[in-house]
Amino acid sequence: MTLNSIVIAGAGHAGVQVALSLRQDGYTGSISLVNDEPWLPYQRPPLSKAYLLGKIDATAMQFRPAQFYTDQRIDLVADRGAAIDRQNRRLLLASGTVLDYDHLVLATGAHNRPLNVPGAGLANVYGVKTRADAEALAPLLGNAKRVVVIGAGFIGLEFAAVAAAAGAAVDVLELGDRPMARAVSPAMSELFRAAHAAWGVTFHFRGAVAEIEGDNGKAVAVLTADxxxxxxxxxxxxxxVIPNVGLALEAGLGIDNGIRVDAGLLTSDPHISALGDVACFPCLQNGERPTRLESVQNAVDQGKLIAARLTGKPAPYTALPWFWTDQGHLKLQIAGLSGGADNHVVLGDPAAQQVSVLCFRGEQLLAVESCGRVGDHMAARKILARPPALTPSMAAAPGFDLKAWEAANR
Known part of the structure; x- marks a missing residue:
């Protein structure tokens, strides 16, 4: 079937990548990119770091300037998807405008999981997900003397590092027993806990929020359950975060911790694809179990794959997941998925904050976490992109070098 019109709902990393790759792959039909924010599409990772600190401006965060979209004949539609008419292949927008499509791509992303406690609506309580969030936070950050961060995941700790650098006393409240517990090994958690503590951050683990205490409409304290x-x-x-599945759900598409897609990122409707934070796909690195990933790499690689399929080059999605977070002067890079790891081999020097943790399940290498060892991260991506033969006993041998092993075992 010849595609004359492709509509992309969502203008984050995933949606923009589909549009760019379609043109790069030779697609000449119409592209409508529906953007529900009032500015040009932008990158999100700087929001909790460089943009918040004023190190880069809004223009530097843009994927492309306005003229680029004009030159590439990508129609930026400032609106929001409201309903999908699958029978007639139309996307109804909140404004009442209707976009006809031969193929629809859902790149609707995710929204912050709400803080459902008394006081969550007070004036100085924020999540960090959009440019609007960061712009509201930035002027408050400079005047804040006491900051409480709820959640010790990537976003919470990125902001904690920024607030500490700005001179605030920072408390981090976390339900789990260590930082980034769902994402990294105990050894890497400890490295970052110690680093944050040295920056003046105080952690409160196994701590649940009971209430946010307010005075004259503003938060003055966080009360814990204990x-x-x-x-x-x-x-x-x-x-x-919670995936934005509303459009898909109301249209009767399959939902399973996101919009359910097959290995080619097609939904239960052959005329609709989904990708990025909102899509739950059979992940090769997770035993082909349904998996939803929240990363720039995943959004970009899935965008390229969908564009290739729509221009006649179908293939299953097999890209290796990788992630990163910048906290203070530290960069953590993760290759692979460490869920189910039962053995860890630590390389490097924790005291120098230069460590790689190799995560194994039995004899199988699942993931490599690297802090201050960029070469290890790049080697790990190559090792994990093919059936890895590296075993725990090899990695634990005296003098083992991950980069050298990769070079010798290509």
Missing amino acids: GRRLPADLVVYGIG
Whole structure:
């Protein structure tokens, strides 16, 4: 079937990549890119770091300038998808506008999991997900003396590092027993806990929020379930995200921890694809179990794959997942998925904050976490992209060098 019109709902990393790759792959039909924010599409990773600190401006975050979209005949539609008419292949927008499509791509992303406690609606309580969030936070950050961060995941810790660098006293409240517990090994958690502590951050583990105490409409403290009171003139939370499946659900598409797609990122409707934070796909590195990943790499690689399929080059999605987070002067890079790991081999020097942790399940290498060892990260991506033969006993041998092993075993 010849495609004359492709509509992309969502203008984050995933949606923009589909549009760019379609043109790069030779697609000449119409492309409508529906953007539900009031500015040009932009990158999100700087929001909790460089943009918040004023190190880069809004223009530097843009994927492309406005003229690029004009030159590439990508129609930026400032609106929001409201309903899908699958029978007639139309996307109804919130404004009442209707976009006809031969193929629809859902890149609707995710939204912050809400903080459902009394006081969450007070004026100085924020999540960090959009440019609007960062712009509201930035002027408050400079005046905040006591900051409470709820959640010790990537976003929470990125903001904690920024707030500490700005001179605030920072308390981090976390339900689990260590930082980034769902994402990294105990050894890497400890490295980052110690680093944050040295920056002046105080952690409160196994701590649940009971209430945010307010005065004249503003938060003044966070009260915990076990009776602690953490004074605050700014509260920031990062407790996960929820995929934006509303459009797909109302249209009757398959839903399973996101929009369910096959290995080619097609939904249960052959005229609709989904990708990025909103898509749950059979992940090769996770035993082909349904998996939803929240990463720039995943959004970009899936965008390229969908564009290739729509221009006649279908293939299953097999890209290796990788992630990163910048906290203070530290960069953590992760290759692979470490879920189910039962053995860890630590390389490097924790005292120098230069460590790689190799995560194994039995004899199988699942993932490599690297801090301050970029070469290890690049080697790990190559090793994990093919059936890895590296075993725990090899990695634990005296003098083992991951980069050298990769070079010798290509």
